[in-house]
Amino acid sequence: MTLEETKFYTYAESDAAQPPAKGVRDPEGREYFPYLPEPGLVKALNLAMALGRPLLLEGEPGCGKTRVANALAYQLAYKKFKGKPEKKGKWWNFYIWNVTSTSRAQDGLYTFDAVGRLRDAQLMGTAPERLQDFLGDEVEDLKKRIKDKAEYLSYGPLGKALQNQTDRPIVLIDEIDKADSDFPNDLLLELDELRFTVSELDQDNNSIGPPTDTTKPIVLITSNREKPLPEPFLRRCLYYYVPFPKRRKLEEIIQKRFEEKVVDKDELVSLALDKFDAIYDLLDRQPGSRPPGTSELLEFLTALIEDDDTETAISELHNLANEEGAYLLGALVKTQADQRAVKEQLGASS
Amino acid sequence: MSTLQFPFLDLFEALQRAGMKLSPEQYDLLRQALGQGFGLENWERKNWDDLRQVCRVLWVKPSRNYDVRIFERVFDQYVTAKRRKIQALWPKAEEPEASRPEQPQPQRRWPRVPPGKLPTIEEVAPETDDADKLPVSVQTGLEGLPEAKHDSDFVLNPCQMPLSQRTVLDSWQFMRRPLREGLRHELDVEATIERIAKAGYFSDVVMRPIKSKRAELIVLVDDGNGMLPYRPALKPLVDAIEVAQVRPAKLYRFTTYPDEYLYDWEQPTQAVPLDRVLAHMHTRRTIVLIWGDAGANQLNPVEEHRTGLQIFLDRLSPCVRSLIWLNPVPAYRWGGTLAAEVAYWLDGRMTDLSVSQVLALAKQPVSDDRLFLRAPVASR
Numbered sequence: 001m002t003l004e005e006t007k008f009y010t011y012a013e014s015d016a017a018q019p020p021a022k023g024v025r026d027p028e029g030r031e032y033f034p035y036l037p038e039p040g041l042v043k044a045l046n047l048a049m050a051l052g053r054p055l056l057l058e059g060e061p062g063c064g065k066t067r068v069a070n071a072l073a074y075q076l077a078y079k080k081f082k083g084k085p086e087k088k089g090k091w092w093n094f095y096i097w098n099v100t101s102t103s104r105a106q107d108g109l110y111t112f113d114a115v116g117r118l119r120d121a122q123l124m125g126t127a128p129e130r131l132q133d134f135l136g137d138e139v140e141d142l143k144k145r146i147k148d149k150a151e152y153l154s155y156g157p158l159g160k161a162l163q164n165q166t167d168r169p170i171v172l173i174d175e176i177d178k179a180d181s182d183f184p185n186d187l188l189l190e191l192d193e194l195r196f197t198v199s200e201l202d203q204d205n206n207s208i209g210p211p212t213d214t215t216k217p218i219v220l221i222t223s224n225r226e227k228p229l230p231e232p233f234l235r236r237c238l239y240y241y242v243p244f245p246k247r248r249k250l251e252e253i254i255q256k257r258f259e260e261k262v263v264d265k266d267e268l269v270s271l272a273l274d275k276f277d278a279i280y281d282l283l284d285r286q287p288g289s290r291p292p293g294t295s296e297l298l299e300f301l302t303a304l305i306e307d308d309d310t311e312t313a314i315s316e317l318h319n320l321a322n323e324e325g326a327y328l329l330g331a332l333v334k335t336q337a338d339q340r341a342v343k344e345q346l347g348a349s350s
Numbered sequence: 351m352s353t354l355q356f357p358f359l360d361l362f363e364a365l366q367r368a369g370m371k372l373s374p375e376q377y378d379l380l381r382q383a384l385g386q387g388f389g390l391e392n393w394e395r396k397n398w399d400d401l402r403q404v405c406r407v408l409w410v411k412p413s414r415n416y417d418v419r420i421f422e423r424v425f426d427q428y429v430t431a432k433r434r435k436i437q438a439l440w441p442k443a444e445e446p447e448a449s450r451p452e453q454p455q456p457q458r459r460w461p462r463v464p465p466g467k468l469p470t471i472e473e474v475a476p477e478t479d480d481a482d483k484l485p486v487s488v489q490t491g492l493e494g495l496p497e498a499k500h501d502s503d504f505v506l507n508p509c510q511m512p513l514s515q516r517t518v519l520d521s522w523q524f525m526r527r528p529l530r531e532g533l534r535h536e537l538d539v540e541a542t543i544e545r546i547a548k549a550g551y552f553s554d555v556v557m558r559p560i561k562s563k564r565a566e567l568i569v570l571v572d573d574g575n576g577m578l579p580y581r582p583a584l585k586p587l588v589d590a591i592e593v594a595q596v597r598p599a600k601l602y603r604f605t606t607y608p609d610e611y612l613y614d615w616e617q618p619t620q621a622v623p624l625d626r627v628l629a630h631m632h633t634r635r636t637i638v639l640i641w642g643d644a645g646a647n648q649l650n651p652v653e654e655h656r657t658g659l660q661i662f663l664d665r666l667s668p669c670v671r672s673l674i675w676l677n678p679v680p681a682y683r684w685g686g687t688l689a690a691e692v693a694y695w696l697d698g699r700m701t702d703l704s705v706s707q708v709l710a711l712a713k714q715p716v717s718d719d720r721l722f723l724r725a726p727v728a729s730r
Contacts (some may be wrong), residue, residue, distance in 0.1 A: 006386070043388070043400075044407045051379060058412060089639050114543060181524070181713070225412065227520055228709065234411040235373065241412075337593065 001213045009049045009168060009218070011071075014036055017078040021259040024086045030096070034256040035064065035071035036249060044240035045072065045215060049168075051238070054191055054219035056229075060243030062293015065222040068242075069094070069172035072218070080167065093169035095157035105181045105186030108158040109208075112200040117152045120145060149201055160207040161217040162194055170218045177223040184233035189218065191236055244280075245294060246274065257298060261305050268310050271317050272301055275346075279332055282345050289341070292332040300331040321346040357384055361405070361428050371415040379408050398429050414706065512703035513676075515586045521712035522596045525672070528567035531634045536560045564635050565671070567591075567599035568627070570612065572642030574605045580678035583703060584641055597676045602627065606645075607658040624665070631669040638670045644700065645688030646679035656688055660726060663695060667723050674711050675700035697724050 019032040026032070037045075045068070048055035057065045077085040077092035085091050097108050120142055123131065134305050145151045161169045176184060190196050194216065195209030211217065221237065223229060224252040245253060254262060254269055262269055276297055291301075307313040319325045321343040333339045353359070362377045379595035383389055389404035402425055408417045541556035561707070569591070571577075571584065590596040601615035602608075602622065611621040631638075645655055666672065677689060681702045684690045693700040699714075701707040 043403055047388055047404060047407055050388065051382055053379070056411075115539065118543060118546070193667055203613060225516070227523060229373075229412070231411075231413055231415065234413055234416065235376070237411070238407050239411045239416075240407055 005214060006050065009074055009076075011037070011042055011045045011049070013039075013042060014075070017075045018256070019074055019084075019086070019255055026085070026091045026094075030070065030094070032070050032074045033067065035067050036244065036245075036253050036256060037068065037071065038245070038249070041068065041240060041242060044238065048220075048238045049218055052213070052216050054221055054237045056221045056223060056234070056239045057242055058239070059223055059225050060244055060293055061290065062295040063242050064242050064294055065242050066172070066174055069096070069220045072220075073170050076167075076170075079229060093161070093165060094163050094172070095169060096174060097157035098170045098174050099176050099179045099183070101178055101180070103183060105183055105190070106156075108156040108173070108187070109190065109196050110153055110155045110159045110198055111222055112198070113152040113154070114200075114308070116157055117146070117149070151207075153198060158190060158217075159196070159208065160170040162196070164213055165217075167215065168218050170220065173219065173221045175224060176221050177226045177229065181227055185230050188232060188236065189230055194222070244291075247277070249312040250276075250294070250297065253294065254298075255299060258301065260303060265305065265310055267306060268313055268317070269301070270336065271314060272304055275317055275320055276300065276332065278346070279342050282342060283333070283338055285340075286341065289338050291336075296332050300328060303328055303331055356400075357381070358405075361425070364428055365409065365421065365424050368420050369415070370409065370417070370420055370424075372409055372584075376409055383408065398425075405514065440723075460532050512705065513586055513708065514705075515584055515590060517705050517708060518586045518590045519595060521708050522567070522590070524709065524712035525567070525637050526563055528561040528563040529634065530559040531564075532559050532562070534559050565637055566632070566635055567596060568631070568636060568638045569599065569601045570608060570638065570640045570642075571601060571603050571615070572605065572640075573603045573618070576647050577641075577643060577678075580643075583678055586638075587641075604642075606642075607655055608662050609658055624662075628665060628669050632671070633669060634671055636670045638673045639668065640673070640675045642675070642677065643679045643689065644675065644677055644684075644692040646677060646684050648687060651688040651691070656691065659688070659692060660695070663692075663723060672714060673699055676708070677702050692728065695724050695726055697722060 013036065018034040021034060023031050023033045027045045057068060059065050071096040073092040074085060075284075077090065080092070081088045097103075102229060123134070123142065124146060131142070135142060155163075158171055158173075161171045193210055195207065198206045198208065200206075250273060251269070276292070280291045283289040304313045306318070307316075316325045316328055320329050329339060329342065333342050354478060358380065359377070362372060362380070366372055383404055389401040391400045393400075405425065406418070410416050410421050421581070482508075491517055536558050538556045540559040541558070545554070545556060569587065588601065591599045591601060602612035603615060603618055604612055605716050608624060610624055611625055614620040614622060644659070645651055673694055676690070677684070677693075677700055679689065679702065684693060689700070699711060701711055
């Protein structure tokens with residue numbers, strides 16, 4: 001990569017390259033919101049891009065791990081197309097692989113529709129003379145399809161990112177810890193060498209990747225620590241623990257996300273943050289409980305700010321432990337045991 | 351070997367010595383990063399924080415072999431040593447305010463070391479003024495030992511026990527992974543296709559049992575007096591069962607070894623016949639976890655305990671899907687006690703409270719045969 005290209009692939013906190021406060025959607029339905037990264041995170045991202053290594057992000061749920069990838073995609077598109085992507089109508093190549101408990105490593109690369117091919121072959125083989133009756137005009141399609149195995153192939157997020165790229169695409173492997181414990185280990189070769197073979201295709205055209213330095217994917221992986229990840233996998237990743245934002249950062253985030261909606265509501269916001277801090281501290285100390293994250297705080301504030309009457313909102317905040325504020329507490333504290341603990345604490349202090 | 355060619359190799363080696371399992375490739379990553387200008391952004395002002403951040407991103411991982419605490423400790427020591435060296439070389443060089451202060455030298459004047467204990471008072475504290483000639487305590491080089499900065503470092507809470515809440519839940523996840531069991535109810539598409547491919551025509555479908563997640567946990571806790579000190583370490587598991595994070599699960603008590611009766615967890619005076627507990631177990635679902643020292647605290651094995659345990663394990667093993675013995679006494683203390691023998695019979699299913707061992711045991715495959723026990727060695 002030339003020096004300029006290396007320089008291009010850097011992320012920086014910038015006000016200009018931020019999506020509007022209410023968020024935008026790209027044609028594929030992904031949402032982009034303003035994002036205020038922490039300095040350490042910015043450095044870790046830049047390091048991962050420069051070294052071409054996957055970056056594993058861990059942190060408490062709701063601290064913005066997944067949003068990092070969107071923010072990076074938005075900023076790269078902004079730099080490349082010299083303007084906001086929603087205005088230019090051009091977006092950065094960005095692939096999300098949402099891992100679930102049944103995900104297999106193969107799914108991210110490609111799937112081969114063997115059953116579909118079997119059906120086509122049987123249609124052709126059993127009664128070719130009656131095909132016309134069954135399929136009408138589709139017969140030609142069927143004949144063409146059955147000659148080319150690649151027709152039954154569909155690529156997964158990582159598979160797509162490793163071919164036909166002009167820039168470095170972003171691949172987000174979200175919540176990798178949800179999958180089977182072998183899942184990360186099954187991805188080692190693909191993440192290391194960025195290539196794979198499609199065993200169903202003929203030998204001369206079955207190998208995908210590796211990409212060049214200028215089209216090498218930027219791989220971000222998030223994990224909620226539900227399961228420990230295997231060491232060989234960890235060794236190949238750079239690692240950053242996204243800490244929970246500090247009070248000042250939270251205030252900035254609120255400013256960015258709500259903009260004019262929070263003008264003249266300083267008292268409300270600061271009281272809400274006080275309550276949030278108290279709840280966070282309480283649940284953080286309690287084994288087995290999970291303190292609320294940034295996303296929950298934003299929901300909580302949305303509920304408060306939607307209230308046109310600031311006075312009512314403030315009184316609701318004061319009565320968080322009682323009936324009046326119960327619906328608000330539900331936005332922050334999700335289990336009954338935790339709610340009971342919080343109510344006791346808030347009730348005692350007020 | 352020049353330091354320019356291999357920058358910070360001594361730091362890398364110090365981290366390796368302290369127990370981080372870093373590979374040469376990971377050192378190379380640092381070289382590449384430095385080559386691209388990372389880590390030395392504020393080097394002119396002798397700021398080590400950027401380097402610390404880069405090394406942390408490269409080398410620290412959520413694993414015991416890449417522990418952040420080891421990293422921070424070694425890095426602090428390294429920086430302190432380097433600063434001292436630089437000061438010795440250029441004593442007049444101005445040391446700018448570092449964002450992370452060096453290990454503070456003791457500022458307090460109390461408590462003082464009694465004067466008689468030291469050969470020359472003046473040598474130890476030459477700079478104190480006349481009125482204050484008593485020596486102050488001086489930090490000695492306890493290299494390798496973590497320094498406790500606050501009293502709170504000594505307070506343990508259940509979250510810091512070797513068996514954390516997280517480990518308990520992780521291992522439960524592993525233990526209750528789905529198994530195929532019961533009648534063949536599900537169409538195995540892949541095997542069917544394979545059969546068609548082999549035979550050349552469609553003859554019959556292949557069925558397989560449905561995967562189901564139906565594990566239950568039975569915890570047997572030794573509550574003899576000798577086990578009392580270890581009770582807090584069991585708390586995460588008991589808590590997880592009580593708030594139903596681990597379920598279905600049942601707790602029983604026994605003393606030294608379970609004989610004819612187990613005792614209820616909530617009401618310790620209520621005896622439950624062992625036969626009844628065994629009869630309710632399911633060979634494909636029940637996972638038994640035993641919490642006890644297996645005699646590791648007693649140097650001379652008691653014959654009665656040995657036979658008692660043997661009979662119990664022989665009766666238990668055909669009834670369960672898997673068996674794990676958690677022994678809170680560290681493994682190196684088992685030698686020569688009954689615990690070593692029990693560990694031998696159990697063929698590796700006894701572990702002390704090491705997280706990786708516990709998780710490895712939880713992951714052990716479930717065989718279709720009955721649980722294997724090694725025959726005791728006759729002459730002991």
